[in-house]
Amino acid sequence: MLAYMIRRVFQSVIVLLVVGLVAFSMFRFVGDPVDNMLGQERTQADIERLREQLGLDENFVVQYWRFLEQAVQGNFGLSYRQGRPVADILVERLPATLELALVSGLIALIGGIALGIFTAIRKRGIAANLIMTGSLIGVSLPTFLIGIVLIYVFSVELGWLPSFGRGEVTDLGWWTTGFLTVSGLKALILPAITLGLYQMTLIMRLVRTEMLEVLRMDYIRFARARGIRQRSIHFRHALKNTLVPVITITGLQLGSIIAFAIITETVFQWPGVGLLFINAVQFVDIPVMAAYLMMISVMFVGINLIVDMLYFAIDPRLRVDRKGGH
Amino acid sequence: MTKTPVLSVRDLIVEIPTRRGVLRPVDRVSYDIHSGQILGVVGESGAGKSMTGNAVIGLLDRPARITSGEILLSGEPIHQLQGEPLRRLRGKRMGMIFQDPLTSLNPLLTVGEQLTETIQEHLGLSNADARNRAIAALEEVGIPAARQRIDSYPHEFSGGMRQRVVIALALCAEPELIIADEPTTALDVSVQAQIIALLKRLCRERGVAVMLVTHDMGVIAEAADRVAVMYAGRLAELGAVRDVVMSPSHPYTAGLMASTPLASIGQKRLRQIPGSMPRLGALPDGCAFHPRCERATDQCKTGGSPTIASGGGRAACIHPLPAAKSEVTQ
Structure with a gap:
């Protein structure tokens, strides 16, 4: 290993x-x-x-x-436009993007796995079929359209949630967070859903396919033949076996959540690194663009590395044989 | 016999509705298995052997379903059970052993986790008791150093050892009936004999009734007390293993025996049965075997298919082989 x-x-x-x-x-x-x-x-x-x-x-x-x-050393030079060190600007903007990515990643992961299991177990039920049809919409609608629709419904028509910005943020010195204020949390809801919806449907469809596959395996039949409860068959025997491919995709998606935050951040004027990048492109602020590119690639590579290590945690067959075979 | 058989299958019919009509992979099959007895169910692929086993334990894949007949477990009808009552029966009163030990164990759970889960499900023991029992179950099926190996994952065992684990799993809640579906087919020949010996020993010591599904006449001759020969979903012949192997009564059984390399018979060249088993959607009228049968007459081609009862008690055949004639081949 x-x-x-x-x-x-x-x-x-x-x-x-x-x-x-x-x-x-x-x-x-x-x-x-x-x-x-x-x-x-x-x-x-x-x-x-x-x-x-x-x-x-x-x-x-x-x-x-x-x-x-x-x-x-974290030195990407001075921004052409702002005349300040690029690293400082990134660090300032990063918390907004990471909080958004974290929340939408959680929505995608938890919602995706839960719905995936549900649609796999109740594959002939009406609710499951409705969800599957609905997920097609989630996969095929572009992110900016979902964002605009959400803004229209919840901000313009219903007036429940803010349509742009991060709301009030608390400055912790090295980190600014929107988690601690009501307006910060409210401002997070729409962008997080917009950003996470596509990933959620993707994870859901993946979990469903994997789960259906696993439920056909011999060891599931054997567990049934031993009188193991349905609940245990689904959540103990089957779910764990579906997780390896799910983790791969989720890891990759987490990277793209951060990368694709560009669109969501633009729609919601979210003051994160994505918006920073779009503005940098408009002003040909190359140091900022270069630094953004490097940052995203470090994240992708890092996440991939973590995903590879997670395989070892989940699948004992990949670990070094401790006791040796027979 | 006065004792109630552990398993009693009565005129069982399993049907699969398809667009082109209803198929019958199991057609009017009846047999009993008594405590401590091994019934070998033999036949070609698609003869309905495994389907019969799956029907007994309630694991028929949709859309296959039991449409008629009865399955009695120690006298209680179980063919209509579903859901919770059926689940409680499985593992506790009847166990199943699958063909491929490489795929029938969950790769991500240790052997101990899979054993204790099953034991606790049916016997309601504490964690420590269940673990001890799991170790005892592994020891009983001949896993060396069971106390250490219990925390191993399935991939850390060899194929033969895994099949022993599978047997331990099927037996750990002490069921009365074991359905072994081709338990040796996926194993090396040298390991096959060990597994058969193990099954025989457990059957004798525990008084378990075993339904041994296989296509291997050698395994039947070695292990079974009684044999049920199946052909195209129907029972062709049913009898004590010695009688059926030494002097087959149904021409199909005779053909099957002649095409099996058994040392005791000492043939120079194996004979084949001409043709192949008909597809379930295109069964011939009359006896399903008649197009391949040397003894077939017009009588075999028309009218209903013969049953064991109409064939005189052992073979579902209008023209069974006389016992004396086949004795000569010994």
Whole structure:
């Protein structure tokens, strides 16, 4: 298992290096940063001086290495637009996105597994069929449309929930949270549902398919033949066996929840990193874009690594044989 | 016999409604199994052997269902039970052993967890008592160092050992009846003999009635007390193993014996039964075996299918082989 983990970490590092290369190339190939930073009134001497100052006169490999060196230390340079360190801006915005992702991830996971089990066990019931049909809508409707519909119904027509922003947030010094105020929690509901709905239907359909598959296995028949209770058959014998693929997908989805928060954050004007990124794209704020790209890829790779380790926790067959076979 | 048989199947019919009509994978099958007795149920694939076993324990997959006949467990009718009462019966009074030990154990639960769950379900013991009982059950089926191995996962056992675990699971709540559906088919030949010996020993020591479903005549000859030969969902022949193996009465049984490599018979070349078993949707009129039967006459092709009763007690055949003639082949 240790060798496997080392190999996986090694692979992760390579992935991050490649993403770093892409992020870095943006600086070189998407316009000339010197152009962007110096105004109209510039002299050739200004340009040369800034080039030297920024290290842009060195060759590609040296620049890439320096970029990586800085990135590892969390230094992504100054935002072209705000003139502040990109890392500070990200750290400021990250709590909003992570809280949103966490809540929608939980909604997706809990709702998805519960509904998946329900529709698998009662596969001929009316309720289960309604849910399955409804889930098609969840899968096929684009996120922004769901968000707009929710805003229309719950904010505009019913006036129950706010249509944008994070509400009141509490500043804990290193973290700003919306969990502690009523308005913060209320503001969280619509964006979290919007962001989690697609993932929830995905997880639900996956759990259902896996569960139906597992319920056909011999060991389930054998458990039935031994008079094990339905409840135990479903939740002890079957559910655990459906979890391995579910964890894979959920892990990947958690990454994409953070990444796709861009759309939801735009619809709800949620002050997270997604909105920051969209604004950065509009202003060609390359340091912010590069830092965002790196951050998302670190999260994806990290989550994948955790998912791989979770397999070992769930499936004993993957663990090293402690006692040895017969 | 005066004693009530543990299992009594009476004119059992299982039907599967399909778009092209109703199929009968089990057609008017009757037999008894007494305590301490092993009944071998033998036949080709699709002859209805496993379906009979599944019907007894109430594990028929939809849309197959029992449409007629009775199943009595120690005299009580059980063929109409469903839900909770049926669940309480399973494991407690009848157990089942499946064909493939590699797939019939839950890979994510330890052997001990699966055993204690079953034991606690039916016997209501405390955790410690159930665990001790589980260890005893593993010891009884010949798992060495049961106390240590009980916390192992199924994949840590070999195929033969897993089948022993399966048997321990089926027997741990001390049922009266065991349905063993091809228990040795997925195992190595050397392990097969061990498993059969184990089943025989448990049957003798505990007085369990065993329904041994198999397509292997060798296993039947080795283990069973009585044999039921099935063909196309119907019982072809039913009798004591010695009689059926040594002097088959139904031409199909004779063909089956002639095509089985048994050392005691010492044939040079195995004979085949020409043709193959008809599909359930296209059964011929009369005796289902007549298109493949050397002895068939016009009488076999028309009229109802013969039953054991009409065939004189042992074989469902209009022209059974005379006992004397087949004795010669010994």
